[in-house]
Amino acid sequence: MKFWRRQTSHDIVRDGVVAVFPRLWRYSLTLTGRAEGADDLAQAACLRAIEQADRFEVGTDLAKWMFRIAHNLWISELRKTAVRTGGGLVAIEDADLRDLKPGPEAALLNREVMVAVLRLPEAQRATVVLVYVEGYAYREAAEILDIPIGTVMSRLASARATISRMFEHEKGTRHGR
Amino acid sequence: MADRTFTDEELVAFLDGEEEHAPMSAIRAALKRDPVVQQRLDALRIDTQAVADGFATLLEQNRHAPETPVAPPARGFGVPVMAMAASLALAIGLGAGTYLNHKAQPGWLDYVAAYQALYSTETLAHIQQDAVAQQAELDRVAVAIGKMLTPAELDVLSGAEYKRAQVLNFNDKPLIQLTFLTDDGDPLALCIIRSDKGRSARPELSQMEGMSAAVWGQSGYEYLLIGGQDNAQIERYAEAFSEAEI
Incomplete structure (x- = not known):
């Protein structure tokens, strides 16, 4: 069972993702400016966090680490798509907020x-x-x-x-x- | 008297109590003698509590929380922890699924399954694109794996609507994800990656992350159809796509 050895950081990330999600979604909304975009970004960041769990330093702030992941994802990948599809950098419109x-x-x-x-x-x-x-x-x-x-x-x-x-x-x- | 002593940044750090970044005592002293400093400070003052309280309402949206694959009954979550079980099922599904049910080194299938586990009905329900927009999107993602597709080829499932296409990456290798929403509200994904593994064209059914899945291969591509818990449905759809040589 070679995976047990590095289980700790994986455990923390896996168990912590769900608890952090509402805050991550909120930060994602802040970045994307659109509720739909926030869904994509928050979910992609969760996935990336789980994938890269062994890079998480045990004892540090999981939310902060995930915010950083969301931020990097937004900068490196998702923003490009959002800009192309006409979302993202535009100011948030009332319509997006009315849903909330x-x-x-x-x-x-x-x-x-x-x-x-x-x-x-x-x-x-x-x-x-x-x-x-x-x-x-x-x-x-x-x-x-x-x-x-x-x-x-x-x-x-x-x-x-x-x-x-x-x-x-x-x-x-x-x-x- | 013009005050050139403090920058706006320093005044903000003062307001925020970031002592390392503001000459705190100098500003306090200046406030006592110089009304301009007070005015400048006022011009930077905001109700940070109102900001925090306003944003607190976003935490309650609870929309699009990660989809929680239904845990097999055998796992036996007790009734008292049902609420937690729903959210933990995600973590358990991802963790146990990846490490116990599958090979030690997670491949692209595990990656996509874990990704799909995060989808909920709401992720896709709002997406309504006309055929032109769908085609433009497909053209864009098609480039990633060199496979041209049309909305008409995809919108062929009875009981499920084609929603959208996007490019994902696995180990720097692009794969495309085509999403569908069933009439029952289950999000499904058809994922396609270039591969020369020579997997059979006949869909092979399995369970991944608590969802029904089918995997097959065809002329240089590997396919994964995943989502929901209806094995028969996934089998039917997988066969339709395989036969149509999507």
Whole structure:
């Protein structure tokens, strides 16, 4: 049973994929900008993760590793197809978001903010989601995106400036950070 | 007073509490004396909690979670863990399927089976392309393995609709995946790869990843049809494709 020897990382990946999937799908939606594209990307990333499970370092963050896989897949393969078929780099349209089940009504502002983030340029929205939604430190986001930390910071600055302008009227009532 | 001391990046790092990347105390000090710094900070301020809360709703979409092949009853998941069993069936299917049921070195068939296991009805249900778009897509993927196909050749299964084509890769070797959705909502895939293994043209039936599968070969190509749990259906469809020499 020669496979038992390296079973640990395989085990962790296999067992972890399902738990990570909702977050992976969300990140995939952020990258692809389309719900359909998110399905393809998230599923392809799961498969790639399982294939390459022996490269996963036991004890490290599985979600982060899978985000990186999704990101690389998106850059290297799927984005090309998406661009060719007219998807991908275009801003998210309302139609794509209408499919998504709405949350409670009290969350209307949250939803507006989410939509605003999803309409940012791809590089910015991916960075915003990794840092403000997934809670990764700049350094970790830089690793996932394979960019310098300075680039993470400038993307966040641009994104923040845009979103801040859009929601200026809300500032009296909500606390920004 | 114009403030040239801090970049926007530093101010953002300050807001985010990334101490390594912002002169925290200098900004704090400047805030006390310079209203411009405060204004610039305000212009970069967003409700990050609202961002996080808004995106949290996406976690509940639960759409297109990986298809979970129905585990054979013999595996005996207990009722109390049914909810978990559904999601774990995927992992078990992929893991046990690859390592126990098949040869030690997973080949392209295992790869495609594992990929297919991730498909659900929803993966394909929304895809509606007209014949022109389907042909354009087929032309694009056909190049990968040098096989020309038309939608008319593919849309011949009674009880299953041809959906789309895409190129996948196995060990740097292209293979094409043609997907179908049955009337019962089972996603099926016909995968074709160039091969000189000389596999028989007669479809050989098996179970892979908890799904029905058929494998055959024809003039330099290997074929795998996989999906659902209806062996008879897969056999019927495999024979149709094999006879038509797709």
